Amino acid sequence: MKRKITLKHIARELEVSISTVSKALNNSSEISRDTKDKIQAFAKLYNYKPNNIAVSLKNKRTKNIGVIIPDIVHHFFTTVFRGIEQYANQHGYNVIVCVSDESFDREVINMEMLANGSIDGFIMALAGETQLKKDFNHLKEVTEQGIPLVLFDRVTDEIRCDKVVLNDAEIAYEATDSLIAEGRKRIALLTTDNFFSVSSSRELGYRKALEEHHISIDEQLILRLPYNEDVNGIESFLVANNIDAILSVNEIFAIHCMGLVQKMGLKIPEDISVIGFTDGILSKYSEPKLTTVAQHGDKMGEVAAKLLIEKIENDFDEEEEVFSTEVISATIIRRESTIN
Amino acid sequence: MKRKITLKHIARELEVSISTVSKALNNSSEISRDTKDKIQAFAKLYNYKPNNIAVSLKNKRTKNIGVIIPDIVHHFFTTVFRGIEQYANQHGYNVIVCVSDESFDREVINMEMLANGSIDGFIMALAGETQLKKDFNHLKEVTEQGIPLVLFDRVTDEIRCDKVVLNDAEIAYEATDSLIAEGRKRIALLTTDNFFSVSSSRELGYRKALEEHHISIDEQLILRLPYNEDVNGIESFLVANNIDAILSVNEIFAIHCMGLVQKMGLKIPEDISVIGFTDGILSKYSEPKLTTVAQHGDKMGEVAAKLLIEKIENDFDEEEEVFSTEVISATIIRRESTIN
DNA sequence: TTGTAGGCGTTATCAG
DNA sequence: CTGATAACGCCTACAA
Numbered sequence: 001m002k003r004k005i006t007l008k009h010i011a012r013e014l015e016v017s018i019s020t021v022s023k024a025l026n027n028s029s030e031i032s033r034d035t036k037d038k039i040q041a042f043a044k045l046y047n048y049k050p051n052n053i054a055v056s057l058k059n060k061r062t063k064n065i066g067v068i069i070p071d072i073v074h075h076f077f078t079t080v081f082r083g084i085e086q087y088a089n090q091h092g093y094n095v096i097v098c099v100s101d102e103s104f105d106r107e108v109i110n111m112e113m114l115a116n117g118s119i120d121g122f123i124m125a126l127a128g129e130t131q132l133k134k135d136f137n138h139l140k141e142v143t144e145q146g147i148p149l150v151l152f153d154r155v156t157d158e159i160r161c162d163k164v165v166l167n168d169a170e171i172a173y174e175a176t177d178s179l180i181a182e183g184r185k186r187i188a189l190l191t192t193d194n195f196f197s198v199s200s201s202r203e204l205g206y207r208k209a210l211e212e213h214h215i216s217i218d219e220q221l222i223l224r225l226p227y228n229e230d231v232n233g234i235e236s237f238l239v240a241n242n243i244d245a246i247l248s249v250n251e252i253f254a255i256h257c258m259g260l261v262q263k264m265g266l267k268i269p270e271d272i273s274v275i276g277f278t279d280g281i282l283s284k285y286s287e288p289k290l291t292t293v294a295q296h297g298d299k300m301g302e303v304a305a306k307l308l309i310e311k312i313e314n315d316f317d318e319e320e321e322v323f324s325t326e327v328i329s330a331t332i333i334r335r336e337s338t339i340n
Numbered sequence: 341m342k343r344k345i346t347l348k349h350i351a352r353e354l355e356v357s358i359s360t361v362s363k364a365l366n367n368s369s370e371i372s373r374d375t376k377d378k379i380q381a382f383a384k385l386y387n388y389k390p391n392n393i394a395v396s397l398k399n400k401r402t403k404n405i406g407v408i409i410p411d412i413v414h415h416f417f418t419t420v421f422r423g424i425e426q427y428a429n430q431h432g433y434n435v436i437v438c439v440s441d442e443s444f445d446r447e448v449i450n451m452e453m454l455a456n457g458s459i460d461g462f463i464m465a466l467a468g469e470t471q472l473k474k475d476f477n478h479l480k481e482v483t484e485q486g487i488p489l490v491l492f493d494r495v496t497d498e499i500r501c502d503k504v505v506l507n508d509a510e511i512a513y514e515a516t517d518s519l520i521a522e523g524r525k526r527i528a529l530l531t532t533d534n535f536f537s538v539s540s541s542r543e544l545g546y547r548k549a550l551e552e553h554h555i556s557i558d559e560q561l562i563l564r565l566p567y568n569e570d571v572n573g574i575e576s577f578l579v580a581n582n583i584d585a586i587l588s589v590n591e592i593f594a595i596h597c598m599g600l601v602q603k604m605g606l607k608i609p610e611d612i613s614v615i616g617f618t619d620g621i622l623s624k625y626s627e628p629k630l631t632t633v634a635q636h637g638d639k640m641g642e643v644a645a646k647l648l649i650e651k652i653e654n655d656f657d658e659e660e661e662v663f664s665t666e667v668i669s670a671t672i673i674r675r676e677s678t679i680n
Numbered sequence: 681t682t683g684t685a686g687g688c689g690t691t692a693t694c695a696g
Numbered sequence: 697c698t699g700a701t702a703a704c705g706c707c708t709a710c711a712a
Binding site for chain 1: 343387391412418422425435437453454458481596622
C-alpha cells in the first residue's frame with residue numbers, strides 16, 4: 001500500500017526545502033531549470049498530486065458545489081442535475097448532492113452540514129414542506145454569510161439571490177390556448193397543492209387562457225392532488241365530469257388519465273386531448289404518445305451552474321450585489337395525445 | 341455580511357487561548373465549569389460551527405463518499421444513489437457524485453479528482469467503455485493507495501474489493517423458466533452488447549433455463565442492441581421471427597416491444613408474454629402493465645454504503661484485508677404482461 | 681485549570 | 697535561486 005506522497009516527502013528525498021518543491025511544481029520562475037526538472041521528474045514518477053483539502057484550507061475555496069433537491073428518483077430533477085454536473089465538471093467543480101425528500105428539516109440539516117466549509121455555493125429547489133411553511137431562515141443565514149445561492153424551479157420571492165425558473169404561466173397558457181383552438185370547452189386541470197410555486201403559476205396560465213376566450217371557469221374541473229404519485233381520486237373525477245381535454249402538471253397524472261380514459265371507451269385524441277408536463281420516458285413510450293411540455297432541465301441546470309460559478313469567482317463585488325432571474329422557455333412537444 | 345466565526349475569533353473576544361476554546365467546546369474535563377459555560381454560550385450566540393475543511397485536514401477524514409456512475413437520468417442508478425445517500429447521510433457522510441457518461445476517460449478523470457483527498461472512499465458502477473476496454477488501472481491505483489472501493493452492478497473480477505451485485509443469472513433463469521412454464525417455446529432475448537457484465541449474466545440464465553428444458557437455443561432469437569435507448573431494429577426482429585415470449589434486459593426495450601407487438605395485432609399476454617428488467621415508472625404505467633424484475637436499487641445502494649463505511653472506519657486491518665461480495669436477490673413483479 | 685507549541689499539506693512573503 | 701517562516705482552522709500532547 002503506497003500512501004499518497006506529499007511535498008514534504010519529495011523535499012526530504014531530494015534534500016531541498018518544501019517551499020522549493022512547491023515552487024518548482026508550480027513552475028515558478030524563481031527556480032532554476034535544473035532543480036525544476038529534477039523535482040518535476042520525481043513528482044511525476046511518484047505521481048504526486050496536491051491534496052485538495054490542504055489547498056482548500058489555504059485558498060478558502062473548495063471547488064465543490066452543493067446541490068439540494070427534493071427528490072432524485074424524478075426525471076426533471078435528474079436532468080437538471082445532469083446539467084449542473086456537466087457544467088460544473090467542465091469548470092473544475094465537483095458536486096455534492098443532498099436530498100431533502102420534501103422535508104424542511106432535512107433541507108435545513110443538509111444546508112448546515114454543507115455550509116460549514118464544504119462547498120463554495122448552493123444550487124437548490126425548495127422542499128415542498130419549505131414552500132408550505134414559508135420559513136426561509138436557513139437560506140437567509142447562508143446568503144448573509146456570503147455563500148452564493150441559486151434557486152431553481154421551486155423558488156421564493158423572499159430571498160434575494162439568483163434564480164432560474166421556467167415560464168410556467170406562459171407555457172400553461174399556451175397549452176390551454178392550443179386546446180381551446182382544437183375546440184375543447186371543458187378542459188380539466190390536474191394539479192398539486194398550491195403551495196408549490198410551479199403549480200400555482202401553471203394554474204394562473206390555465207385560468208388566463210380560459211378567461212381570454214370567455215370560457216367560464218368551472219372549479220369542478222380543477223383537481224388538486226396532494227402529491228406527485230398519489231393518483232387516487234382521478235378516476236372518480238373523470239367519470240363525474242364531462243371532460244374533453246386535460247392539462248396535467250406532470251407526466252404521471254397525464255399517463256394515468258390516458259389509461260383511465262381509454263378504459264372508459266373514449267379515444268385519445270378524438271374524444272379527449274391530453275397535455276402533460278415533463279418530457280420524460282413515460283411520455284415517449286406511452287400509447288398514444290403524450291403531447292407534453294418539455295422543461296429543458298439540462299438547460300436549467302447549466303444556467304444555474306453558470307450563474308453560481310460566476311458569483312463564486314467574482315465575489316469582489318463587496319456590497320452592491322446584483323441578482324438575476326433567468327427564465328427558461330419551455331416548449332410543447334406535440335405527439336399523439338392532441339390533435340394539433 | 342457576517343462571515344463565519346472561528347476559534348480564533350472567540351479566543352480573542354473572550355481573552356483566552358485558542359486551545360482553551362477548543363477544549364471548552366469539546367466539553368473537555370480539563371476546563372472549569374465557568375469558562376466552559378462562558379465559551380459555550382458565546383459560541384452558541386454566534387452560531388459557531390467547526391470548519392469541515394480544517395477538521396478534515398487534521399483528521400485525514402473528509403466524511404465524504406465519492407460515487408461514480410455511468411448515467412444519472414436512469415431509474416436504476418437513481419434508486420441506488422438514493423439508497424447510498426440515505427445511508428451515508430444517516431451516518432454523517434456526504435456524497436459527491438460524478439457521472440462518467442459511459443466514458444472511460446471521464447471515469448478516470450473523475451476518480452483522480454476525487455482521490456486527491458476529497459473523499460474517504462468510492463462507490464461505483466463501471467462505465468460501459470471501461471468494461472469493454474478491460475482497463476482497470478485507475479481502480480488498482482486507488483485501492484493500492486488504501487482508499488476503500490465498493491463496486492456495484494457493473495463489476496469486474498480483476499479488482500479485489502467489496503462488491504454488490506444482483507443475482508442476474510438466477511433471476512433471468514427464473515424468469516425464463518416461468519415463461520416456459522406458461523408453455524412458451526420461442527422465447528426471444530433482447531439484450532445489450534455483452535461487455536456489460538450484467539447482460540452476459542442474464543444471457544447465461546436465459547440459456548441455462550432453455551437447456552434444462554431441452555429447448556434448443558435459436559441464436560436468431562437473441563437480439564443484441566448496442567445501447568440502452570437504441571430501439572431501432574426491434575421491429576424487423578419481431579416481424580422476422582415467430583415469437584411467443586420476450587425477455588428484455590431493460591424496461592425500454594420491453595415497453596417498445598409491447599407497443600410494436602400490439603400494433604401487429606397480437607395480444608399480450610395471450611399471444612406473447614413479456615418480462616422486463618427494472619421496476620421503473622414505465623412498467624407501472626404501461627398498457628398492459630409490465631411484469632418485470634425488480635432490482636431493488638435502494639437496497640443495493642444501502643448495502644454498498646454500509647460496506648464502504650465499515651471499511652473506512654475500520655482501516656486498522658493493515659494487511660490481511662477481507663473482501664465480500666454481497667448478492668442482492670431480485671424479485672419478479674408479476675403484472676399483466678404474463679399469464680402467471 | 682489554562683496556555684504553548686507543533687502539526688495536518690499547501691502556498692506566499694520575505695530573507696539570505 | 698533557495699530556504700525559513702507564517703498562515704489557513706483545528707486539535708492535542710505537554711508544560712506551566
